Amino acid sequence: MVILKTSSEIEAMKAAGRLSAEVLRVVGEAIRPGITTLELDQIAEKFIRSRGGIPAFKGYGGFPGSICASVNDEIVHGIPSAKVVLREGDIISIDTGAIVDGWVGDNAWTYPVGTVSEDKARLLAVGEACLYAGIAQAKSGNRLGDIGFAIQRTAEEAGMSVVREYVGHGIGHAMHEEPNVPNYGKQHRGLLLESGMVLAIEPMINAGTHKTKRGSDGWLVRTRDGKPSVHFEKTVAITEGGPVVITIEPGHPKPL
Ligand code: MG
Secondary structure: OOOOOOHHHHHHHHHHHHHHHHHHHHHHHHOOOOOEHHHHHHHHHHHHHHOOOEEOOOOHHHOOOOEEEEEOOEEEOOOOOOOOEOOOOOEEEEEEOEEEOOEEOOEEEEEEOOOOOHHHHHHHHHHHHHHHHHHHOOOEOEEHHHHHHHHHHHHHHOOOEEOOOOOEEEOOOOOOEEEEEOOOOOOOOOOEOOOOOEEEEOOEEEOOOOOEEEOOOOOOEEEOOOOOEEEOEEEEEEEOOEEEEOOOOOOOOOOO
């Protein structure tokens, strides 16, 4: 069942969304060659708790971290580790969220570590474009397939591929609510979008094949061909006025 939110509930979700965006920025600013993903995780947890929030990921399904940290060919769900040291030229996806007043925020971004190759820089740009193409379709009267179609078209026209097995989701008091929000699809197909839906839209875009494989820890997901992958996510409310990004800091230059 899709749980629609009232406009006052959407307002209430903005505190969790703002803190989620802040922690993502703070972690992003700490990324540099030589830092470990465990150090990034500690920065995130400390920041979230200092603002009175609860790390949404920590303990979720047994996940040990406050962030997922996925490097290069790792797509999602990388467990923060003292053994993973970032190097110049890597890309790293950080997925994190916070719970405030019982509401959950969820967002992700992929960052370059120092200077990256032209291919990786292009993948980063395409992944970000996919996210915004999807968000632009999050309007009442559209259908779920319109979001996935826009993302898939943006990725494939650029020669990239869309991960199929992992998708976006509804979000509210729980991190994962209905519906699933695939990053691929057909125009005008699927669930009718309505005001009051709050969705985590989160394209995972691969440079090579869309196929994935699981890591040995039961969490980590990698590309099957070892080529890099990016992940961009925002929590978005569908309102009468159009899509509203919830995971955003006030004054952000790109409101959508
Ligand atoms: Mg998510």
